[in-house]
Amino acid sequence: MGDFAGMWRLDGRPVDEADLTRMAQGLDGRNVAPARIWRSGPVALVHRRPARPFTPGEARELQPLTGASGAVLVADSHPGALPILTALERRGVDGVLEGLCGSFAFAVWQPSERRLTLARDGAGFRTLFLHRSERLIAFSTRLRALLSLPDIPLDLDEHALAASLILDQSQPERTIYRAIDRVPMGHVAVLTAQGTRVSRWWSLPRPGTLRHRNDSEVEEHARQVLDTVMDDALQAEGPVTSCLTGGLDSSTIVTTALRRLGPRRLLAVTRVPDGPTPGDTACNYHDESPRASAMAALHPGIDWYPISGDGGDWGESDARRWHLEGGQPTGASVNIAWFFPVYRFMEGQGSRVLLGGEQGNGYFSYSGLSLLPELFLGLRWGRLAGHLLALARNEGRSAAYFFKREVLRPFEPLSWRMRRLGRGPSPWSSHSALNPAFTREIRLDQSLDTGRYRQRVDGGHHSTFEARRWLLCDETARDVRGVLRAMTGMDLRIPLADRRVLEFFGSLPLDQFLRNGVTRSLARRLLAGQVPAETVGNRTAGTQNGDWFTRLSAARPAMIADLARLRSSPLARRVIDLDRIQGLLDHWPRDAAAAEPRRREYFHLLTRGLDMAGFLAWRESANN
Template identity: 30%
Template sequence: MGFCGGTGSGFVRLEAALQILRLGPGRNFPKRTQDDVKIGCCDDSVIAADDHRIAVFNGRLDYVDSLRSALGESARAVTNPAQIMLAAHAKWGIDFCEHLIGDYSCALWDGREKRMILAVDPFALRPLYYWQDGDRLLFATEMRALLSDPAIPRVLDQKMMADILAVQPCDPMRTMYQGICRIPGGHSVIWEKGRIRSERWWRPEQLATLRFRSDRDYEEALREAFEAAVACRIGTSEPIGTHLSGGLDSSSVTALAARQLAAQGRELTAYTATPRHDFTLPQQQFGDEWGHAALVAERYPNIRHHRIDNDAVTYLEALQAREMAHEWPMIGSVNLRWGDAIERDARDRGIKILLFGQIGNMTVSYDGVELFADQLRSGRWGQAFLTARRSVRSGAARWPAVANETARLMLPRHIHRRLLAIAGKREMGLRDYSLINSDFAEEAGIAEAANATGGNMRNVPHRDGLAFRLSVLTRMQHNFGDWVAATRRLYNIEIRDPTADRRLAELCFAIPQEQFIKAGVPRSLLRRAMRGILPDTLVDERRRGKQSADWTTSYAAERPELQVEARRLRHSDFARTCLDLDRMEAMLENWKAPAPGIPADPMEAIILMRGLAAGRFIRRFEGGNG
């Protein structure tokens, strides 16, 4: 499913590492050797070499015609992405990644300079990991290949586990294993003569702000870039599916894909997860997204629409099925059941590509609410007041919430918290959203920061709205990249996310924030751009869709099995150290379904599922989940 290689003595058993990575049949793997460097690949990864260089590529290149034009005549007939890498390196040197667009990870050995370059795309949808010890560098697209080498110690990183349990910003280069590093999105790792450095080559914060003449120009630019991003990801003949919720992101991806596939005479299989039990939600949310999704499916006759129950499989069944392919704790596991059920059904139907809209909240459907904070921080008080008034008039905000946000931004933290206490309110602390053992949090040095942030990225200080969006995307990379890789391994399905298209994202980052919250309406730009492509019901919907809205019923049915899982964690020394198992068992014992008409608190499920998933990961590491 990727590639691996190394310098120095390299992998002790390169063939064995490639055998671990492979998905398809066969035992003969393309390999290249130069000097003391050995690189091999499997499945759909490709490799190329010349007299002094080796290039290996895993993933997909987009906008290839424009890249070939930039490379010149010598590259016009080249189709192998690894050969294109060599041509790009010859023209641009170590900066060649800046010119590659797509979902990819890659490695390039330059024998003349004795230099290895490892790199991934800006959103790290094709992960790449490495380990170094002196003149020995090993790298692979999955950690399982690295861990097959006897020289690499198999030791959990306890600080990373603490950050995960406390929902803190993680070091983007760390993994769950000490000594094994990952390459963050939009970065290169360069190894030369035993020395290694990381360079960030993707810098969207340096983009110039776009200034178009009219609102319509912004709408047309977004729609055109979005359509191009979808076109890059639908392939030419492969069976293709999509997640279709009632929200803007997945609905937009689905509608744009359906339009393009219809022109090719192709169908699109769309999946919507729905509740089958009663539930109650706050007024500003809706939990059954089938009606909204069905409106999209009805609009495009080539869509084949399928309903998947939220609890189509049990939580533990889904967790057990997926965890052997994951190299990261399944912390976002409340929606695990229906997510895995969709992919199982897609596999059974022969679907090879599944479209997501996972990154859209920070790109195409960004809500723009940081505009108010940016205006306050920069002293533009009058503009901030106008922004707040428009949000209140549109129904997106209320004046008490505006006052609280102003106090949060402008007052010292301890004063703001004291004012909340006087008003009978409080912000969440670490115990409110995590089952981490308090002693473990203190020893890891994260307790104070975790209590201050309350698990909310908006409580982490950021320079401006763009910095906030980029930090959220960095935080997502660990989980989403691991999910994408695991889905390929489990079901031979490639997940593609048009909202993570680099050109589309850069456009969104360059558009003024005011366009995203025009007239006080969050996500205004995508609403306007998709008017006429999506049904008006979806475009005008202000409520937020709530996934797994009926979790309380299915959770209650599984409680005995979950209690058994919690008791098993007591057999692990590390689980007892990092998790508050007494509290976990008490929550499971005392849990009661809310009274009819009273919304359930989703935080209880989030706390428990995150703790149980982390515990399962620990037990699997220790060999105890068999």
């Protein structure tokens, strides 16, 4: 495990010592060991592992690793790199990928064939960036390492900048730099002196392709998959910590971990608000600790800690630190910084591995509601009517409500939806601070894939496959995770995004998830008897950062000062609607209750807009 970088000089020149130093420094982070380097003429690989291994056996993996065939491997992977190299020597790259599970990004140089291969896992929780020009190939798990190389141009891609700010996930291979691409998740890139071939090696499964005889068989198979994945996730030096929110996904992580740990104890943490929160609604609650506490009370093997703000500082509140570490705007640094007290608590407990329940709602705990438009398209109206009536009975709403929301909504033209909801002339207007003049200049409305982007504005999609693909392909969030590890020294593991989980739950028929008017039915059945009844029957969603308005209000004077400074940046003025941001800062809500209905504007549009403007001004000053 650990970050890596490498380069291949296609002009045949030996790799320069200064470039090796730059790449090694670009891989720096909290509690990271010195770089280890392999080089041979025009090719070099650099790896930096954690100073203290995350998993048993990792200390023996002194990367770069060289196989009997002469192949040289660097990998950021869990489980480790040695199994990848062993399989590579026996079966080749295709054979490795076919059987490889867990989260990984790797690069392998095969000198006998003069071939470089780069690959990422299907869920993409390890990043991998790539530059290719006439004279140079360079790659790294950290964007920062590539930005340090003088031979790589740093021109910004304006369309990718806009996509980043409007949260468009439809072109995952692009970064905000014209000369740097991503190796997309689930893809492999094969590079030779003659060219580059990028191909998909793993695809999302299609629902309904896996059948069982009965529900008991489904549930038993599901537990086996979860247990197998959890055994890998629990491999750690020192105690493992799990997030506990009281929701279905985090509760599944905790109960499965307890089952596999046996007599060993599990640390569980819940981030609690530090200030006033708006009142709970029929859809959301803002403090997850009561549900987490009830869950912990059921299981004596849990050591549960509610975590509040600690006054510490690892640089999480400094926007420039995020820009420097990540090489791009993070967009969500205010959100991510809220969790840093958790990481500092873990360090005090000697824990460096955190289990999270992300990605569960697309597969493991899928709602199943996309079954309804599929039944509509398939003219299976009798079954559709049965599901609508069952939902109405169970949720206390009319069948017409669910027909309109779940069946008709995915087919509603996006322009109609925007007008009906009063969200402005463009689908991104309600949550993005892009300057309208800039969007016209780059013709954003013509390049946007509205068929996929409709999901960003809660427009739904009639295809389960497309809906799941959209949920999975947020590359910007993956980029931030790499930066987060560098800043905290913690390894975040997402068991519910493991390939084995995605393949099993993603292949099940949709009626496993929508059953008798109950959404997320399979997850509820699996958890019954293991968690509080309130959790199993819960229909509302926990909201992280429930105290967001309190924290944003404290930062308001600094944001006003930042905005005044940013007005001197021509690039920031061109891309960002600074006047709109000024209006939000000038007309501040009176309290948390008044702010919550405008959360989209203040917590997302305002903070992301200022972050992007600050990044653009920073890049502009660096170029000058």
